[in-house]
Amino acid sequence: MTAPLVELRGVEKRFGGVYAVTGVGLALYAGEVVGVLGHNGAGKSTLMKVLSGALPLDAGEIRIDGRPVSIQSPRDARRHGIETLYQTLALAENLGAAANLFLGREIVTRLGTLDDHAMERAALEVIRRLSPHFDDVRTPVQNLSGGQRQMVAIARAIHFDARVLIMDEPTAALGPAESGAVGALIARLKAEGLGIFLVSHDLHDVFEISDRVAVLANGRLVGVRNTSEVTREQVLEMIIGGADSA
């Protein structure tokens, strides 16, 4: 079998003396969706933030294509093809959709100045693939609806040829039509060979989309299952009980 796209080994993250995540090992293969489940405070978001570079890990290692890599910052993660959709969206409210989409990776002219028109055009293209009626990439995103803002954040995560996508509650702010579009998008990205971590509270979503589920409780990995081989009740029991039932 080929090496996993991403492998977390013995990952540990402390805040002060408190272990937010400890001893977690988890692999993600190309072309699969792994649902990450757990209560609030179980360590899902912390684990994902370690991988996205927002929080440097305290112990353990991250391997990409079987090789250990150092991810100290979001920039490092992006360089390794890891893109993240944060639950908070992480948008600068005072900037337009285009400026947000390209933040940190601006298109510049030959003189090195920002090429806003090129960024606006590219942004419009990618956002419209998700949300066909989107038309204003300049208005500060604080004036957009929750769903539109979510689309901007998703567009940012997929525009830069990611290999690994971390999606933290991607459909939380969306209506049914938009949720459907995101589901279809995930299926397409998966078919293109991306690996996707899907963090969600919504068991229904996770069972619908993911190939495997990983359950966390109290900062530890309870277990990993093939979605097709477990029932929701079993997974719920793992989430609540914090013990491997199956």
Place this chain on the structure above:
Amino acid sequence: MSLAQRLREAELDPRLLGMGIALVAIWTVLDATTGGVFLSARNLYNLAVQSSVVGIMATGMVFVIVARHIDLSVGSVLGFTGMAMAVMQTEWLPADAGWNWPVSLAAGIALGTAIGAWQGWWVAYRGVPAFVVTLAGLLMFRGGAYLLTDGRTVAPLHATFQLIGGGLEGSIGTTWSFLLGGLAILATLASRALRRRSRRRHGFAPLPLWAEVGRCAVAVAIIAGFVMVMNAYTRPRSEVGRGVPIPVLILIATALAMTLLSRTTRFGRYVFAMGGNPEAAALSGVDVKRVTVGVFAWMGGLAALAGAVTTARLAAGTNSMGTLAELSTIAAAVIGGTSLAGGVGSVPGAILGAVIMQSLENGMVLLGVSSALRQVLIGAVLIGAVWLDSAMRRRRTST
């Protein structure tokens, strides 16, 4: 079509437009109450020169405040660097060398930039709030300005250097003013044309023609009017027009550079992103700490440039230069629409803010209002302007 829609279509910033209207109103009232003295060429010339020091610093303060910080040290940095330049010119460097003044000017600006970067380092890498760091800077550099010469006033300065201050000789004459004005008009038209072409090339509709023509007409009128007024003010006992004062030229160049920095560079974009959502900026790979140091470094450099203008204007270095200038600078930026919550502000707005404040000050002097009462009234205007701005913004976002 509603007015708001039209404004949006013309890509006019309603806030900037409102300030422009406020300025015209203030000028009209002051001109009427002073019997036409306020809008005389002579007074407008003085007003322009008086606005330049605060205006120069306000362009940098916009960046600082947009990035959710504050810089209380700029008045003291102005005094300290101005004093350093004066001492360098008169005591350290050979007084009659032609390279004396450019070297001391460059060294002064480098010193200001270094001071700013040093303060920014405390803010960014040591986590001390900017309010505290720059409050300390206010004290330290005011004291430093005194220590440089033990309180002695330093004079005389190099004759060429003094031109920076815009004294009797410190303007560029009518011919150069017309030439530069003409160039500015051409550059404005060319940049609008380039913008239209770029929009078309990327498949966006260009600005409607009425809006484009209107914008260009207003810009041309402002440039031409400004040059003509500056040329209309003559030298004493002669018919020779003075032309644009050099400190105002410096202000215009600074404003242009800082506007470009804010709108067309990564650095400018990152400052606004940080102001809007620092966490998002960091997660997008922006080196927030480095940008913070950069913001304070620019501010320090601009304070030193303002120090050069002040020193040259006084034709001497004194340790009290720039006292309380930090407050006028912050007020100018805030009246000019910069939000203390961060993320919102513009360089042209800050310049307008500086001109509005200086107009009130200047007009009240003409009207014989006492300096104590002037302070009270300008304070009231500061509150009023910010209140009006936030009230308008609430209305805009709620509709």
